Amino acid sequence: MDFDLSEEQRLLKESIDGLLTDSYDFEQRKKYMKEKGGWSKTVWLKLAEQGLLGLPFSEADGGFGGGGVETMIVMEALGKALVLEPYLATVVIGGGFLRHAGSDAQKAAHVPGIIDGSKTLAFAQLEKNSRYDLFDVSTTAKKKGDGWIIDGEKFVVLNGENADTLLVTARTKGDRRDKTGIGVFLVPANAKGVAKKSYPTQDGLHAADITLTGVEVGPDAVIGNPEDSLALIERVVDEARVALCAEAVGLMDESLKTTVEYIKTRKQFGVAIGSFQSLQHRASDMFVATEQARSMSMFATMAGDFEDAKERSNAIAAAKVQIGKSLKFVGQQSIQLHGGIGMTMEAKIGHYFKRLTMIENTFGDTDYHQRRVADAGGLI
Amino acid sequence: MDLAFTKEEQAFREEVRSFFRDNVPPDTRRKLVEGRHLTKDEMVTWWRILNKKGWGVSHWPTQYGGTGWTSVQHYIFNEELQSYPAPQPLAFGVSMVGPVIYTFGNEEQKKKYLPRIANVDDWWCQGFSEPGSGSDLASLKTKAERKGDKWIINGQKTWTTLAQHADMIFCLCRTDNNAKKQMGISFIVFSMKSKGVTVRPIQTIDGGHEVNEVFFDDVEVPIENLIGEENKGWDYAKFLLGNERTGIARVGVSKERLRRIRDLAGKVESAGKPIIQDAAFREKLAACEIELKALELTQLRVVADEGKHGKGKPNPASSVLKIKGSEIQQTTTELLMEVIGPFAAPYDVHGDDGSNEAMDWTAQIAPSYFNNRKVSIYGGSNEIQRNIIAKAVLGL
Numbered sequence: 001m002d003f004d005l006s007e008e009q010r011l012l013k014e015s016i017d018g019l020l021t022d023s024y025d026f027e028q029r030k031k032y033m034k035e036k037g038g039w040s041k042t043v044w045l046k047l048a049e050q051g052l053l054g055l056p057f058s059e060a061d062g063g064f065g066g067g068g069v070e071t072m073i074v075m076e077a078l079g080k081a082l083v084l085e086p087y088l089a090t091v092v093i094g095g096g097f098l099r100h101a102g103s104d105a106q107k108a109a110h111v112p113g114i115i116d117g118s119k120t121l122a123f124a125q126l127e128k129n130s131r132y133d134l135f136d137v138s139t140t141a142k143k144k145g146d147g148w149i150i151d152g153e154k155f156v157v158l159n160g161e162n163a164d165t166l167l168v169t170a171r172t173k174g175d176r177r178d179k180t181g182i183g184v185f186l187v188p189a190n191a192k193g194v195a196k197k198s199y200p201t202q203d204g205l206h207a208a209d210i211t212l213t214g215v216e217v218g219p220d221a222v223i224g225n226p227e228d229s230l231a232l233i234e235r236v237v238d239e240a241r242v243a244l245c246a247e248a249v250g251l252m253d254e255s256l257k258t259t260v261e262y263i264k265t266r267k268q269f270g271v272a273i274g275s276f277q278s279l280q281h282r283a284s285d286m287f288v289a290t291e292q293a294r295s296m297s298m299f300a301t302m303a304g305d306f307e308d309a310k311e312r313s314n315a316i317a318a319a320k321v322q323i324g325k326s327l328k329f330v331g332q333q334s335i336q337l338h339g340g341i342g343m344t345m346e347a348k349i350g351h352y353f354k355r356l357t358m359i360e361n362t363f364g365d366t367d368y369h370q371r372r373v374a375d376a377g378g379l380i
Numbered sequence: 381m382d383l384a385f386t387k388e389e390q391a392f393r394e395e396v397r398s399f400f401r402d403n404v405p406p407d408t409r410r411k412l413v414e415g416r417h418l419t420k421d422e423m424v425t426w427w428r429i430l431n432k433k434g435w436g437v438s439h440w441p442t443q444y445g446g447t448g449w450t451s452v453q454h455y456i457f458n459e460e461l462q463s464y465p466a467p468q469p470l471a472f473g474v475s476m477v478g479p480v481i482y483t484f485g486n487e488e489q490k491k492k493y494l495p496r497i498a499n500v501d502d503w504w505c506q507g508f509s510e511p512g513s514g515s516d517l518a519s520l521k522t523k524a525e526r527k528g529d530k531w532i533i534n535g536q537k538t539w540t541t542l543a544q545h546a547d548m549i550f551c552l553c554r555t556d557n558n559a560k561k562q563m564g565i566s567f568i569v570f571s572m573k574s575k576g577v578t579v580r581p582i583q584t585i586d587g588g589h590e591v592n593e594v595f596f597d598d599v600e601v602p603i604e605n606l607i608g609e610e611n612k613g614w615d616y617a618k619f620l621l622g623n624e625r626t627g628i629a630r631v632g633v634s635k636e637r638l639r640r641i642r643d644l645a646g647k648v649e650s651a652g653k654p655i656i657q658d659a660a661f662r663e664k665l666a667a668c669e670i671e672l673k674a675l676e677l678t679q680l681r682v683v684a685d686e687g688k689h690g691k692g693k694p695n696p697a698s699s700v701l702k703i704k705g706s707e708i709q710q711t712t713t714e715l716l717m718e719v720i721g722p723f724a725a726p727y728d729v730h731g732d733d734g735s736n737e738a739m740d741w742t743a744q745i746a747p748s749y750f751n752n753r754k755v756s757i758y759g760g761s762n763e764i765q766r767n768i769i770a771k772a773v774l775g776l
Contacts, residue, residue, distance in 0.1 A: 287696075
């Protein structure tokens with residue numbers, strides 16, 4: 001049992017923290033938001049230069065063979081700096097599908113572009129009525145000759161505006177809520193029949209609603225088994241949840257730090273408001289919530305390697321519950337302790353609050369995951 | 381980072397577990413499961429079994445009878461002990477006064493007291509809190525005056541846990557009235573059988589008798605019963621209170637109780653089916669289990685940190701343990717109340733003195749709920765813990 005980082009992991013942490021300290025303060029972030037697609041290509045290429053975009057890929061695929069802990073380190077750092085770039089969509093999720101189920105040809109076609117920063121990906125999964133159930137898929141993929149024709153609507157596709165390639169979940173068989181008959185398809189974003197409506201999200205990222213109308217793809221578009229890929233989707237989404245937990249911990253760390261600094265300096269009644277016990281206790285509770293979240297983020301990270309898929313999912317669901325509860329408390333109280341200034345777009349704390357809030361509702365909210373843990377028979 | 385225990389650690393867990401299975405008297409275990417108080421005999425019997433095995437004072441330095449275990453082994457031992465469950469060693473002797481004596485006491489004191497603490501030949505109690513000195517402990521008034529080769533002690537202590545069984549007390553006494561309040565306190569030990577010591581029971585809201593008032597009326601104590609230096613008692617008290625960081629989360633206790641809740645919820649019916657089939661209840665139970673898992677991980681972080689970097693600088697996460705640990709313990713007793721519902725009400729007229737062996741298993745659930753309100757109050761109330769986090773961790 002060991003919670004320390006290895007020497008290499010410490011170096012990784014220093015390197016990404018250093019990069020973001022130099023190129024990602026709050027003012028710089030505002031500029032990046034105005035660039036095409038809402039994030040900075042320059043920063044993305046810096047991440048590529050430091051090898052961070054190739055982190056989880058095997059050395060055979062041109063990557064660094066990093067595991068869950070390495071991704072946790074990066075995601076925490078990205079959270080701390082409130083980074084806009086599509087690491088989750090491209091490296092964690094897109095890369096996840098390719099790593100776990102991509103054929104050699106698919107990897108050769110997509111991984112080098114991810115690693116060198118020239119290509120980004122997006123995960124087109126959410127549908128109008130699917131909410132958090134990954135098996136609830138109405139989009140269809142019908143066989144045509146060797147290939148497939150895809151029809152359906154996908155919503156809130158993160159990085160959907162910029163991505164070169166979409167990973168689309170589609171039903172090849174059965175009814176809307178059947179657990180079999182689901183496949184994952186690599187669809188070029190510029191394919192005929194792909195229509196995108198892009199918009200900024202509440203937390204400053206960018207997403208798109210995507211309509212697929214008679215989109216034709218070849219046989220090489222299928223990742224894994226076209227008729228039975230739910231387990232694959234669950235695995236990759238579990239990794240995304242773990243990554244989001246780590247990002248949230250970074251966000252909470254920075255929110256707590258910023259809030260504590262603020263109440264140390266903000267004076268009312270002639271004293272720093274941080275000298276008032278009611279505020280001190282609130283800040284202490286924020287610390288407790290953050291540490292509990294950190295513990296569960298570490299747990300989820302290590303659970304990512306559990307052999308048993310049920311045990312893995314249960315542990316990660318539990319982590320998402322703890323993170324959801326902690327982030328709501330830390331986020332809301334950060335605003336409360338900042339007072340009026342926390343309500344303004346000008347102060348950075350509100351932006352942390354907004355990103356935290358959106359994380360709760362990504363890939364299952366607190367209630368959803370709590371129900372999963374309860375139905376799985378608990379955690380003891 | 382790695383969650384797994386080593387093969388050796390897993391083997392150690394097995395060894396500890398099978399020792400408990402073979403050696404904890406079944407009645408003692410059953411009473412703990414049911415949330416009842418144990419008799420003095422039951423406790424002492426078990427502690428001597430533990431001491432004979434060499435595990436009575438496991439965390440002491442080896443020259444005084446400790447085991448030399450790693451911090452992970454201590455963690456495993458505590459977790460198994462709490463979740464079996466078996467009675468925990470008497471904290472007042474083993475975790476509190478023992479370490480003060482082997483750290484600050486002289487050779488004679490070590491020789492005289494330590495073996496008797498280990499074997500519970502002396503039952504120790506703690507003379508810290510006073511009626512006017514709770515969270516503000518340093519304001520204590522109990523006075524020790526030097527008179528020839530004796531201390532003359534006058535004053536009153538309160539909340540003295542299990543003083544009714546005690547042979548010895550370690551006591552914070554004011555020895556200098558003119559110094560700043562923390563500076564004039566000394567750490568003195570003496571026999572509870574001394575002339576002038578009176579113990580009066582306090583009945584708590586659970587109907588039980590765990591705590592007492594203790595009065596000192598011109599109690600004469602030999603001068604050599606001062607531990608360490610005169611007027612340095614506050615330092616020793618802080619050392620004592622800071623000693624036990626990880627056990628305080630009582631993760632094993634809560635785990636055992638959650639298992640019991642799950643078990644009972646599969647038997648007790650609500651709306652014509654076991655209450656565990658009620659989605660709202662099941663989710664509440666899951667919520668508590670998740671909180672406990674987070675706490676367990678936080679505790680493991682602290683333990684792993686101590687193992688690697690020593691106990692010198694505590695991991696800031698350790699301040700979480702008392703607050704979350706007590707809140708979760710309280711939640712588990714609430715969930716038990718919820719499971720038995722209206723049958724929480726009947727009052728057991730026999731009380732909980734062990735005289736009524738046929739007592740229904742439901743009888744201790746409400747008292748245990750009432751009793752557990754204490755856990756967020758004792759050992760530095762949770763509000764004091766928040767003050768500590770604000771000052772020591774956040775720098776407010």
